[in-house]
Amino acid sequence: MSSRKEILVFDNIPSLRSWRQQYIKQDKQVAFIPTMGSLHEGHLSLVKQGSQHCPIVVVSIFVNPAxxxxxxxxxxxxxTLSNDLELLRSLDCxxxxxxxxxxEIYPYGIPLDVEKQKGAFVEVRDKSHQMEGKSRPLxxxxxxxxVxxxxxxxxxxxxFFGQKDAQQCIVIRTLISDLHFPIEMHVGATGREYDGLAMSSRNKYLTSDQRNYATTLFKGLSAIKNEFDQGEKNREILLNKGYELIEKVTKEVMEKNLGFELKLDYLSLVDPRTLEELQEIEEEKGAILSG
Amino acid sequence: MSSRKEILVFDNIPSLRSWRQQYIKQDKQVAFIPTMGSLHEGHLSLVKQGSQHCPIVVVSIFVNPAxxxxxxxxxxxxxTLSNDLELLRSLDCxxxxxxxxxxEIYPYGIPLDVEKQKGAFVEVRDKSHQMEGKSRPLxxxxxxxxVxxxxxxxxxxxxFFGQKDAQQCIVIRTLISDLHFPIEMHVGATGREYDGLAMSSRNKYLTSDQRNYATTLFKGLSAIKNEFDQGEKNREILLNKGYELIEKVTKEVMEKNLGFELKLDYLSLVDPRTLEELQEIEEEKGAILSG
Known part of the structure; x- marks a missing residue:
């Protein structure tokens, strides 16, 4: 009695391509949400947005070694493939x-040692080595x-991409516009848990103690945002609000001896267009605060 | 009274895209021949091949600064734009x-100083730094x-690409297959002048003395090919045939004091699949000889 839309599952390129072909001929628009699986509400919200824009919705699940x-x-x-498929079925779109x-995606193989990697690679110069790119260069x-x-x-x-990965969104936007892909990009708001933690597949790794402290970054970012809302536009003053809060919690974790430590990787406040670090926020341009 | 096919000329992306769109809907195949203009018989032969494969033929003329x-x-x-268009009209296809x-192609600009270049770039690792890539790294x-x-x-x-640029063809073939472009690649034989000189837009630079000696590389490659046809498979022996001939002519040019010199950049004998330099040619695998 289920009236649910049946989901076709393709595990190779030729079968997907030949199915896709019919919608090219029919000129039916296709929405695409690339994921690495382990789906959560953040992904599902992107999928729903996709279905509101296009009659056909394709989701990929691929843990990308590169x-x-x-x-x-x-x-x-x-x-968590079977659970992922169940979640997608429940959306009925x-x-x-x-x-x-x-x-099949990497016919030349994709050894973790990048020096040994062969084949075609795509880079965005001048936007990929800032912020998160500093600690994860490749x-x-x-x-x-x-992508x-x-x-x-x-x-x-x-x-459709999630705003949680702010820099990734900007870099992919550059990829699409600069390589002239005939594709429209949409960015969905970050899905967050009840306490502000950004939804992420990696949250599953957390023990309950770790989970309690996982909102520290969100709290630090929120403290900065508050300060900004009260009129502060200077980088040092803004970021210090975040550093102070995060340092305090980091100390607390250390003193409690919980068996793990908090470590702040970076805080970044950049121009949304160029990703250059800002000394002063200009109201009309805005800024991306991230960590 | 002319029954010639009229050629539409598009000087911007949106106008080309919107024209292209109708053939996507009609599912009519499009052949594409990218060029840097200054067209010669080599290009025209690719265009004719394109028209034999697909009902719609698009040629681009773009001198690519990158x-x-x-x-x-x-x-x-x-x-030589107006002459190029005349030549293309004469083909009537x-x-x-x-x-x-x-x-428009490079919205971030494309300064000749590569360190200052921004935006998205594509590379093929392990095939772009051999042969011609050694002397022209970027x-x-x-x-x-x-592309x-x-x-x-x-x-x-x-x-459609010309075989004259053998390494370019291999690198583009890797690009298409490894990035999974839904595109079929065809390689056309090298167009040559009556005396064997490969047709090239740059041949126009040559003075008549230079033109007389421009076939030296072809003669060197032919000498190697002859030796191979007579059963020789060893790299050193084969390439030496070429080096000898080219050195002799280089000396002759120097002695005649013609106001220019011949300079051999490289001779290369590689595996057609991996582009690795070969010590010995295996009959069934073949080899790419180039210079």
Whole structure:
């Protein structure tokens, strides 16, 4: 008795392409939401937005090895496929899920040692090495390369990304406009838990103690935002509000001896267009605050 | 009384895109021949091949600044637009010519100093730094980036490149397959003058004395090919045949004091698949000899 839309699952490029072809001929617009799986409300909200813009919705689930550094969590990145498919079915608006194999996306292989990597790669110069790019230098090259491949395979009319990854959104926006992809980009607001923690597949790694302190960054960013709302526009003063709060909590965690430590990677306050660090926020231009 | 096909000329991306759109809906295949203009028989032969494969033929003419080094001939590269259009009209099979402006293709600008270049760039690792890439290190990044942009704008079903640029063909083939462009690539034989000189827009630079000696490379390559046809498979012996001939002519030019010198950049004998230099040619694999 279920009237749910059936989801087609494609695990290889030719089968997806040949299904996609019919909508090119019918001139039906396709929305595409690329994910690494382990879906949460943040993803689902992007999928719903996609279905409001286009009659056809495609979601990909692909844990992209090229965006992990050798010391990162590629192997233990959460993979929850049957649950993901169940969540997507419950939305009743997804037409197809694309689950490609690593060997098909990267025919030249993708060794974690980047020096050994062969084949085609895409970079955005001057925007990929700031902010998050400083601590994860090849992360964006991996993201941009896989996104380009997926765009060429799925040939979407619209794509949807989450604002949580602010710099990623800006870099992908540059990719689309500068390489002239015939694609419209949409950015969805960051999904957050009840206490402000940004939804993320990696939140599953957290113990309950860690989870309690995981909102520290959000609290630091909020403190800065408050200060800004009260009229402060100077970088040092604004960021110090965040540093103070985060340092205080970091100390607290250390003193309580909980078996883990908090470590602030970076706080960044940049021009939304150029990603250059700002000394002073101009009201009309705005700024991206992130950490 | 002329029954010639009229050629539409587009000088910006939106107008080309909107014209292109109708053939997407009609599912009519489009052949695309990217050029830097200054067309010769080599180009025209590719265009004719394109028209044999697809009902719609698009030619682009765009002198791509990103593939010139600061010391190269960007400014004096021959530009012969009205003659090019006349030649294309005479073929009676071209539907559209795309003449984009540098500012539209490279919205972030494209300073010759690569350190200052911003925006998205495409590279093929491990194939772009051999052979010609050794003497022109950023040449292929420039080619691959502009080709990606043009592919995304024109959205061709088939593309046509000349075999003269053997390494370029291999690198673009990797680009298409590895980034999963939905495009079929065709390679046309090298157009040659009566005496074997490969047709090239840059041949126009040659004085008549220079033109007389411009076939030296072809003669060297032919000597190697002859030796190979007689059963020789060893790299040193084969390449030496070429080096000897070219050295002899180089000396002759010097002694005649003609006001120019011949200079051999490189001779290369590589595996057609991996572009690795070969010590010994295997009959079934073949080899690319170039210089």
């Amino acid at each position: 965006q992990f550094a050798p010391n990162e969590d590629l192997d233990k990145y959460p993979r 997804v037409d197809a899920v694309f689950l490609p194999k690593v060997e 992360f964006f090259r991996g993201v941009l390369t896989v 380009t491949k997926l765009f060429n395979i799925v040939q979407p009319n619209c794509v | 593939q010139f080094a600061p010391n190269e001939d960007l400014d004096k590269y021959p530009r 071209v539907d559209a010519v795309f003449l984009p402006k540098v500012e 040449f292929f990044r420039g080619v691959l980036t502009v 990606t942009k043009l592919f995304n704008i024109v959205q061709p079903n088939c593309v």
